Amino acid sequence: MHTQLFSTQTLSTQTSSSLFTLAVAPAKVIRGSGVLPGAAAEIARLGSRPLIVAGKHTLTTAQQSLQPILEGQQLYTAQASYGADCCEASLKSLKKAAKEHKADAIIGVGGGKALDTAKLVAHQLQLPVVTIPTSAATCAAWSALSNVYSEEGAFLYDVALSRCPDLLILDYDLIQTAPQRTLVAGIGDAIAKWYEASVSSGHLQQTLIIAAVQQARVLRDILLQKSAAALEKPGSEVWQEVVDATVLLAGVIGGLGGAQCRTVAAHAVHNGLTHVSGHGSIHGEKVAYGILVQLRLEETIQGNQLAATARQQLLKFYAEIGLPQKLADLGLGNITLSDLQTAAEIAIAPNSDIHRLPFKVALEQLMAAMVSTTAPTDSRDAINRVLTKGISDEVEE
Numbered sequence: 001m002h003t004q005l006f007s008t009q010t011l012s013t014q015t016s017s018s019l020f021t022l023a024v025a026p027a028k029v030i031r032g033s034g035v036l037p038g039a040a041a042e043i044a045r046l047g048s049r050p051l052i053v054a055g056k057h058t059l060t061t062a063q064q065s066l067q068p069i070l071e072g073q074q075l076y077t078a079q080a081s082y083g084a085d086c087c088e089a090s091l092k093s094l095k096k097a098a099k100e101h102k103a104d105a106i107i108g109v110g111g112g113k114a115l116d117t118a119k120l121v122a123h124q125l126q127l128p129v130v131t132i133p134t135s136a137a138t139c140a141a142w143s144a145l146s147n148v149y150s151e152e153g154a155f156l157y158d159v160a161l162s163r164c165p166d167l168l169i170l171d172y173d174l175i176q177t178a179p180q181r182t183l184v185a186g187i188g189d190a191i192a193k194w195y196e197a198s199v200s201s202g203h204l205q206q207t208l209i210i211a212a213v214q215q216a217r218v219l220r221d222i223l224l225q226k227s228a229a230a231l232e233k234p235g236s237e238v239w240q241e242v243v244d245a246t247v248l249l250a251g252v253i254g255g256l257g258g259a260q261c262r263t264v265a266a267h268a269v270h271n272g273l274t275h276v277s278g279h280g281s282i283h284g285e286k287v288a289y290g291i292l293v294q295l296r297l298e299e300t301i302q303g304n305q306l307a308a309t310a311r312q313q314l315l316k317f318y319a320e321i322g323l324p325q326k327l328a329d330l331g332l333g334n335i336t337l338s339d340l341q342t343a344a345e346i347a348i349a350p351n352s353d354i355h356r357l358p359f360k361v362a363l364e365q366l367m368a369a370m371v372s373t374t375a376p377t378d379s380r381d382a383i384n385r386v387l388t389k390g391i392s393d394e395v396e397e
Contacts, residue, residue: 022208023144023163024255026131029248031170036132037069039169044073046128046166047105051098052079053118054109058134061177062109066132078103082110082117084279085149094121103127108165111182112138112283113149119161120146128166135178136186136243137284141168142251145262153279155271155346164255175243176235181282181322186246187227188288188323193253194220195291195310196264199298200356201257212257219249224313227321260356265297265347266290268354269370272347273330276339280331281324288323289330292373293366294357299377300369301359308377315374326373340367 030039043050050070054062059079070077078101083090098106098121107130108118115131115138122129123146131141144161175183194216201209222245230242254262269290270283277286292314298307315325324330332339344366348354354361 022255022258023161025252026142026165026168028166029168029170031172031244031248033172036065036169036171036174039167039171040069040073040075042167042169043070043105043107043130044075046130047103048074049076049078049101049103050105050107050130051094051101051103051121052077052107052109053082053094053121054079054114055111056081058110058114061134066107066109082114084151085153086113086117086120086147087149087151089151090117091120091124091148095125098125098127105130107132108141109134111135111178112140112147115140116146116148119144119165120148120159123159123161130167130169131165132169132171132174133247134174135182136175136246137178137182137282138186138189139247139251139254141165141170141247143254143262145254149274153274153277155274160259164251170243170247172235172240172243175247180231180234183231183243183246184322185282185284185288187223187242187284187321188291188318189284190246190250191220191223191314192266192287192291193250193261195294196266196356197253197257197261199294199358200260200264208256209258209261212253212261215249215256216253216261219245219253222249224317227317231321263353264356265294265354265361268347268352269293269343271352272343272345273332275346276335276343277330277332285324285330288318289326289373292325293369296369296373296375297357297361297365301361301365305377311373312377327370340370344370 028042030042052062052066059081062079067077078097080094080097082094094117105128106118106122108115109132111134115133119129133141142164144164145158146161147158148156150156197213197216201213226238226242230239233239266287267290270286273286292311295307295311298304299311318325327333327335344363348361348363348366
């Protein structure tokens with residue numbers, strides 16, 4: 001029998017070897033309305049000198065609400081801003097701040113980028129980490145993954161972490177203080193799990209991957225059925241169910257299924273767009289648009305009529321809740337052909353997740369799909385029309 005030799009490096013969840021490492025879930029999740037004060041005792045179990053990592057705006061909130069609660073547990077806290085993004089300069093300064101404070105735990109408070117930064121600093125310093133999301137825009141509070149960006153907001157790479165957070169505190173009262181746009185973006189990011197996991201992993205037979213793909217389908221159904229009602233009644237029971245779906249259930253899928261169930265073309269398109277859009281739109285908005293691009297590719301390259309139907313269904317859903325349907329909705333209505341090509345080239349780079357699609361995608365095909373996300377389904381030849389007519393004409397229309 002052939003014996004596989006393993007290096008001492010951590011193997012990613014993409015490996016097909018017998019050594020299969022999964023970081024499935026946080027060690028503990030506390031959720032409910034007003035749970036933050038009661039959760040301080042759980043934070044105290046992890047350390048007595050936590051460093052709180054947040055954005056500049058959130059630090060003020062943390063100072064008013066979180067710090068007194070922690071001091072009540074005799075914890076000695078320090079605070080540091082992650083700056084503009086989860087970038088290498090931020091990580092360097094935060095590690096310095098943690099060492100100067102002699103931190104024995106990291107607490108991330110904020111949106112996805114604050115939580116990604118906190119998780120990565122904790123991972124690099126081998127410290128426990130607590131995530132306290134202030135919006136439902138991503139599942140970053142749950143996942144064992146951090147995305148690293150440039151200071152201008154362009155996606156550079158992601159880092160697989162050794163484990164999920166030690167403690168996740170989901171306080172609905174805190175989430176409700178975030179702008180509604182963040183929950184809409186979270187719905188876009190979460191619903192992508194079905195469209196990406198089903199195409200990359202729907203045919204696989206491993207038990208946990210089957211479970212992850214089925215959970216992604218359940219997640220899609222919850223969001224299609226409940227999102228509109230949730231957005232009408234912030235704080236209601238249905239709103240809480242949608243928050244649970246975007247922050248928690250979306251994280252379960254990536255945890256159970258690993259990297260291949262997490263990202264395919266929709267996230268690849270997001271990564272490309274960050275290089276041309278700066279901070280003009282938020283993560284889940286770009287991902288939601290990326291789902292339409294992925295479906296357009298399945299429709300035009302494979303002739304997949306199910307993808308065409310799914311795209312039309314999503315266009316109606318997006319219109320109902322306010323997700324972007326085309327580049328103009330992301331503030332990129334005047335994108336140049338050169339910028340479009342830059343975004344597409346990054347999305348299709350050799351190490352991109354887009355290559356988890358079961359077919360090859362050429363640069364021109366991706367660019368054509370990016371400018372035809374709202375095309376009617378009966379235009380089977382629309383992509384050829386775009387290619388023949390010229391993508392530059394389509395961009396200018």
